[in-house]
Amino acid sequence: MTEHTTDADERLRRWRLVLGGGPGDGTGHPLSGRDAAMDRTLTALYGGRGTGTGPAGGGTGGDRSAGLGGSAPQVARWLGDIRTYFPSSVVQVMQRDAIDRLGLSALLLEPEMLEAVEADVHLVGTLLSLNKAMPETTKETARAVVRKVVEDLEKKLATRTRATLTGALDRSAKVNRPRHRDIDWDRTIRANLRHYLPEHGTIVPERLIGYGRADQAVKKDVVLCIDQSGSMAASVVYASVFGAVLASMRSIDTKLVVFDTAVVDLTDQLDDPVDVLFGTQLGGGTDINRALAYCQTLITRPAETVVVLISDLYEGGIRDEMLKRVAAMKAAGTQFVALLALSDEGAPAFDREHAAALAALGAPAFACTPDLFPDVMAAAIEKRPLPIPEG
Numbered sequence: 001m002t003e004h005t006t007d008a009d010e011r012l013r014r015w016r017l018v019l020g021g022g023p024g025d026g027t028g029h030p031l032s033g034r035d036a037a038m039d040r041t042l043t044a045l046y047g048g049r050g051t052g053t054g055p056a057g058g059g060t061g062g063d064r065s066a067g068l069g070g071s072a073p074q075v076a077r078w079l080g081d082i083r084t085y086f087p088s089s090v091v092q093v094m095q096r097d098a099i100d101r102l103g104l105s106a107l108l109l110e111p112e113m114l115e116a117v118e119a120d121v122h123l124v125g126t127l128l129s130l131n132k133a134m135p136e137t138t139k140e141t142a143r144a145v146v147r148k149v150v151e152d153l154e155k156k157l158a159t160r161t162r163a164t165l166t167g168a169l170d171r172s173a174k175v176n177r178p179r180h181r182d183i184d185w186d187r188t189i190r191a192n193l194r195h196y197l198p199e200h201g202t203i204v205p206e207r208l209i210g211y212g213r214a215d216q217a218v219k220k221d222v223v224l225c226i227d228q229s230g231s232m233a234a235s236v237v238y239a240s241v242f243g244a245v246l247a248s249m250r251s252i253d254t255k256l257v258v259f260d261t262a263v264v265d266l267t268d269q270l271d272d273p274v275d276v277l278f279g280t281q282l283g284g285g286t287d288i289n290r291a292l293a294y295c296q297t298l299i300t301r302p303a304e305t306v307v308v309l310i311s312d313l314y315e316g317g318i319r320d321e322m323l324k325r326v327a328a329m330k331a332a333g334t335q336f337v338a339l340l341a342l343s344d345e346g347a348p349a350f351d352r353e354h355a356a357a358l359a360a361l362g363a364p365a366f367a368c369t370p371d372l373f374p375d376v377m378a379a380a381i382e383k384r385p386l387p388i389p390e391g
Contacts, residue, residue, distance in 0.1 A: 017042070038085045044078055045098055079116040091118045099126055109134055111141040119145045121153075121343070125233025129282040147274050153241045153370075154273075161245050161374040168378035169219050169251050183208055220304055220381055221253045222246055223295050227311035228258045230283040234343035235310050237277065238370050242342075244273040246377075255298050259291035260284035261316065289317035292325040303333035306380045310339045313354040313365060322354075327361050335380040338365035342373060364388060 012029040017039060031039050078098075082091050095117060099105055108114060108123075108130060117123055127134075127142050134142060171184065192205040224246075226232070226239045236258070246254040247270040255267045258280050269275040288311055299305050307329060315322055329336050338358050341348040348367050355365040366388045368376055379386045 034085070037081070041078060041081045041085060045094060045101070079113075079118075083118060088118060092120045092122065095120075096122050105130060109138050111138050114138065114141045114145050117145070119149045121149060121234050121237050124149050124237050124277070125282065128233065128236070128277055128280060129230060131278060132281065143274060143278070146277060149237070150241055150273050150277070153238070154245065157241060157370060157374075158245045158248075161242065161377075162249060164374035164378050165246070165249065165252070165381065168381040172219070172382045218253045219251045220306060221255070221299070221301055222377075223255045223257065223298050223305065223307045225291050225295050225307060225309045225311075226256070226258045226280075227286060227288070227291075227309075228260050228280045228282055228284075229286050229312070229314070231312055231349070232310070232341070233282055234345055235339075235341050236280055236282065238342045238373075239310050240273040240276040240280075242370075242373060243270055243276065247271065255295075257291060257295060257298075259287065259294075261287045261290070263287075263291050263294045265294070285316045286311070286314055287317035288313070288315045289319075289322040289325065292322060292329075296325060296329065299329070299332075299334060302329070306335040306337065306377070308337045308339065308377075308380075310342050312340055312348055313338075313351040313358075315351065315354060319354065319357075323357055323361065326358060326363055330362060335383060336363045337376060337380050337386065338363050339368045339376075340365050341367040342370065343367075344369055 009029075013031070013035065016029040016031060017035065079095070082094050086094065099108075105126060108117070108126060114127075124146050127146060131142075188205055188208055189203060191207055192203050195204045195206055196202070197204060224239055224243050226236055228236055240256070243254060243256040246252050247256075254270060255265070256270055256276065258264050258266060260281070261284060264279065266276050266279045269279055288309070292307075292309070295307055299307070326336055338355075340350045340355070350365070358365050364386070366386075368389075372387065372389065375387050
């Protein structure tokens with residue numbers, strides 16, 4: 001067989017896997033072995049326009065008209081198959097598609113199903129939305145799945161977050177009579193440029209500025225105010241993990257508030273983000289004004305406080321009152337950060353009118369990835385412009 005023929009066969013093979021077989025695909029290329037098995041897993045999910053009817057399976061040449069059916073053992077086998085044939089990132093996408101296209105959420109209430117899935121942030125969001133309907137026999141397994149995801153996220157995010165914020169806290173604390181090792185030379189030089197002596201080629205510092213020391217008392221108060229409406233599921237997961245990381249830092253006093261049309265203070269559960277997550281109730285309406293009203297009661301040192309609102313800004317409460325509260329916080333010296341999302345999901349849907357109104361108050365709203373969040377918080381702590389991503 002020539003190299004050209006081999007390349008042509010490979011192209012036909014790939015197109016056959018994409019198109020799904022049947023007389024309309026135009027490839028005429030049969031599948032066998034591993035390719036046939038891979039095709040069956042794709043057929044079970046994407047066949048028949050996602051109707052989800054009929055048993056999983058299908059032949060090597062028929063059109064994609066099969067589905068996963070409603071059998072938990074059958075779906076569990078399919079979940080094992082996709083992990084065999086596809087990498088983890090693709091498995092997670094296919095799981096999300098199965099839940100969305102085929103209505104498999106109810107099956108996640110069964111322990112054997114939870115043990116078979118590939119856990120990720122999106123699956124955690126789905127489990128949290130099912131929390132109230134979850135039978136007791138499933139809750140322990142569900143918590144184990146959520147804990148694995150949370151612990152993996154903490155390992156990934158905690159070290160850089162603590163390092164970034166510790167540096168920001170040290171830089172933001174001006175010490176007028178620092179010890180030599182604590183002098184911030186950049187700030188000291190800038191503050192004393194008018195005392196430059198050209199004949200001596202040096203600056204005589206009238207005032208020394210130093211770094212604060214990381215082991216001193218609380219320097220900043222942070223209030224995380226998280227929208228727990230259904231569209232914010234991934235943001236709730238990441239915000240809970242970051243909340244636990246911030247709460248572990250002695251120089252930051254962290255409060256965590258979640259809201260829909262009601263407001264729940266979960267600060268006392270911050271030592272375990274899994275408890276925080278199971279304390280949320282995804283779904284329902286939104287009353288940002290009521291949530292910010294509660295957050296205002298938590299502010300005792302406005303000039304040393306950062307309030308982070310994480311919401312798509314679809315307000316079901318009183319819009320003008322919400323904006324007045326933001327303006328009042330900023331006028332008192334509070335740093336106010338509005339994040340439309342805290343996730344890797346790309347550009348979110350959000351209320352553009354409310355976002356524009358916040359921007360007019362000097363509080364631009366933008367989507368933030370987990371990787372960017374430590375830098376956003378560092379900028380807020382140091383009271384410098386936020387690193388808003390372009391686009």
